[in-house]
Amino acid sequence: MSKLPTPTAFKGRGALSNPEGRFESTQAVAEDDGWYREEAAERPGTEVREEIARSVISRNDSPDVGFSQAINPYRGCEHGCVYCYARPSHAYLNLSPGLDFETKLSVKTNLVEVLRKELAKPGYTCSPINIGSNTDVYQPIEKSWRLTRAALELLGECNHPCTIVTKNALIERDLDLLVSMAQRRLVHVFISINSLDNRLASKLEPRASAPHRRLQTVRTLHDAGVPVGVLVAPIIPALNERDLEEIIERAATNGAHSVGYTCIRLPHELKQLFREWLDQHYPDRASHIMSLIQQMNGGKDYDSHFATRMHGQGVFADIIHKRVLVAARKAGLDKAWTETLDTSKFNPCRAPSPQGELF
Template identity: 75%
Template sequence: MNPYEPRALKGRGAASNPEGRFETVRHQAEDDGWQSALLDEAAPRPRTEVTEERARRVISRNDSPDIGFSQAINPYRGCEHGCIYCYARPSHSYLNLSPGLDFETRLRAKGNLAEALREELAKPGYVPSPINIGSNTDPYQPVEKRWRLTRAALQLLAECHHPCTIVTKNALVERDLDLLAPMARERLVQVFVSINSLDNRLAAKLEPRASAPHRRLQAIATLHEAGVSVGVMVAPIIPALNDRDMEAVLERAAAAGARSAGYTTVRLPWELKTLFREWLALHAPQRADHVMSLVQQMNGGRDYDSDFSTRMHGQGVFADLLRKRFDIACRRHGLHRNRELPLDVSRFVPPRQPSPQGELF
């Protein structure tokens, strides 16, 4: 075995660490016949490292016509879940880090998230609208157990009666039911749990450190029982790999208490297309060409098409078939398609800025 070739790493999605698109220097290891004899093929797997950063602003805004929210916060850069299909991987290039293994092992935590969010919400000209938590990286990824940044943000939003939506594929969301349940009673929160397959073996390779599919279904049930409005995101759908599970996911999620559903097809921008092809070669070599052929059919003959009108659901015959299958399954199981709960922005009370004089009144 060539020790320099990409290989599957247990607990990690990417198999390599290619330079980002902004790097001017490329490194390539070569076996000269000497070093390979000293390399241990059972070398320890890369460990997760978290670096704290101080953010000046934490609310990001967008006006993309295919995204249902205008404001978002992401407590972390990078994501330990390691989902190989994650469209956020290329964003790690802006940190001079690799979209490959670096994205899932070298994370950044916005340690002052709550303080920065408080300052932004307290600005005189701030106009409230629902804030999405987890638009880029998962707010409940494993490192949240220690850093608790998502919980800190929720505590502040609850204090201000500010509405928010959450997207996650981790059952850790259940930890914050003490905040989510009261917010739900005031129509201040809606949670979407992402499940794209019921196959544990496939999920362990596609999204190695996310909660198992059955555990996410249990989280949907727990949230529903607590009175929290919950939906399911079948995302992303990868043709010839996990699309066969779409109807079963919707059925099981509806039975667990989900009342709305959405889906997206796989997107492969920038460096992600190379990482995903590498993953296919390692984990699904017999169907790799077929998968990519269908992906290209849904993207106008390319690996990725960034057109706002088609990038989320694709185009062409296969994309149309997915859309019809999804609509039929939603009707069958009583799921509202892409319907977000009308959240209440009228209750918002701006937070008070900390004063050196303390609270006198």
């Protein structure tokens, strides 16, 4: 008897399948009719489409998120991190949170023009903007599209503060802008490092920079005078949490000013995608890992409660929290980072008007 197709792991891709998003009215279900013959699946390539954005600043009031507004130059992310909490957002585009998320990308080509207009609005209140809250702004397509650099140029021109989170060494390309902004207290950078195992990282986050390369980036930013912290995110129990202490130690050695962490979150379609990935790459401990994740989420795959969703709950979550505290204290990173970003010099960079400005 023939068998149904099994999810395929593609080199350089994180997800194994392309399930329909939760808003689709129909779903395809494989059925064995006796005629199926398994053949090698074609490796999916990256497709990029241009998008004309009507607005680019998104705002949130979530109590567990450290910023109130953000910009995201790209939809989808070529890094392909299988654990990415942003994958379900692709369902809003009628695309799959699976392979579509890392292969069918959108670029907001008018990002800078719209951002300039939004910053120039008379009622705009300056507060730090996070660049890339949903997807990584230094993913590979940034090399050619350069939207992140263009946004930094505008923010620097306006003396507008920002924060950046990335796991790609491409950020070093923009050192000239970052150093200038750092001298005016306009930027904080955070590098995400969740493992020191290159083999694991190549499966978890296949197109992100290797862990050792990210540590080099921490050192490069620090030496250039750019404030840089490290985020151990996400921590996945029984998979990458063994590296927790060493990541924090090496972060401090390379000049990080602070360290933070989150635990894995599996909202919506991400539950299925992560289970597929575990069954493919770590079948011997897949059930154990999911059991620990459920223990950290009140018995469920995911608990969206603001008070616990970032760090989990229960005994295992408490152990991870204490390990982070102890490691940070040993590394000298237990003191709160007190340097604040400067919003006082913000200049909206409005175009000159023959009527002048009343306010």
